[in-house]
Amino acid sequence: MKTKIDPILKRKRRIVVKKINKISKNMKRLTFSHEDLYDFPESEVGGYVKLIFADKNDLSKNFARPFTVRNFRRDSLEIDIDFVIHDGDHGYASSWLNSVNNGDEIFITGPGPRERVSHQADWFFFVGDMSAIPAISVNLEMLPRNACGIVILEILSNQDRIKLRKPENININWVIDQESNLLESVSNFKWLRGTPFVWVACEFSKMKSLRNFFQIKKKIEKTNMYISSYWKSGLNQEEHKILKKNDSEKWIL
Numbered sequence: 001m002k003t004k005i006d007p008i009l010k011r012k013r014r015i016v017v018k019k020i021n022k023i024s025k026n027m028k029r030l031t032f033s034h035e036d037l038y039d040f041p042e043s044e045v046g047g048y049v050k051l052i053f054a055d056k057n058d059l060s061k062n063f064a065r066p067f068t069v070r071n072f073r074r075d076s077l078e079i080d081i082d083f084v085i086h087d088g089d090h091g092y093a094s095s096w097l098n099s100v101n102n103g104d105e106i107f108i109t110g111p112g113p114r115e116r117v118s119h120q121a122d123w124f125f126f127v128g129d130m131s132a133i134p135a136i137s138v139n140l141e142m143l144p145r146n147a148c149g150i151v152i153l154e155i156l157s158n159q160d161r162i163k164l165r166k167p168e169n170i171n172i173n174w175v176i177d178q179e180s181n182l183l184e185s186v187s188n189f190k191w192l193r194g195t196p197f198v199w200v201a202c203e204f205s206k207m208k209s210l211r212n213f214f215q216i217k218k219k220i221e222k223t224n225m226y227i228s229s230y231w232k233s234g235l236n237q238e239e240h241k242i243l244k245k246n247d248s249e250k251w252i253l
Ligand SMILES: Cc1cc2nc3c(=O)[nH]c(=O)nc-3n(C[C@H](O)[C@H](O)[C@H](O)COP(=O)(O)OP(=O)(O)OC[C@H]3O[C@@H](n4cnc5c(N)ncnc54)[C@H](O)[C@@H]3O)c2cc1C
Pocket: 048, 065, 066, 067, 068, 069, 081, 082, 083, 084, 085, 086, 087, 088, 089, 090, 091, 092, 093, 094, 095, 130, 131, 132, 134, 135, 229, 230, 231, 232, 233, 234, 235, 236, 237, 238
């Protein structure tokens, strides 16, 4: 369920770091602001922007890294992006994040659309790792107050639990990456009554095993599910994108 965004709104924008906050042991929130955000579409909070990094050796080359728009405040022209602090071997985004300071500027393109959750479902099943916490948080905030369901979040440590605003009958379950298996945690949950809407985003290999579980074992139809990989262990985003494209072409259920 994607909405089309006017291509003019997807132009390159300059944004400047205004605040840096550590929101958990392995997550940093950067608040950016700039007048270029004057026509940023509010409806796409929860969608993603691409941060543009130049190649240090060849400034004509660019590398884009997608990140979720966690909040947008039109009054102050500010956006928040929550970054996982990961130790992947010197990615463009993670290296930049390590030394970022207030006042630093960067260009973004986008937004790409937020993946809509059908509110017609009987219940909701969200699964994600830390890179998906921002998108899941936005989706939880938009659910109807009487929504019920389950959220399983894989975090890097116990100190990465954060407070999420959500309907009362949505249960949050935290699993620690090193201590448990995400697929096992998902499979062990007692299935609720009726048809769920399933929303999954995480590392590529984990996404594939969860896709098998939801599509083949639980027979969830594509219209009742969003499932995506946000990154792939051992590969950079360019390599991950190629793998993801080939994989989705082969996945024909
Ligand atoms: C639609 C979408 C929305 C996203 N939203 C967010 C978001 O809001 N916050 C966020 O933090 N990420 C988000 N991501 C994931 C983010 O784009 C990737 O993690 C990205 O690859 C990081 O870029 P990099 O330059 O640091 O690393 P890359 O150059 O891409 O990779 C370098 C190395 O780091 C490893 N690596 C990359 N990401 C991670 C990770 N999360 N954990 C551990 N190792 C990693 C890679 O496997 C590789 O070995 C999103 C991705 C998508 C597709």
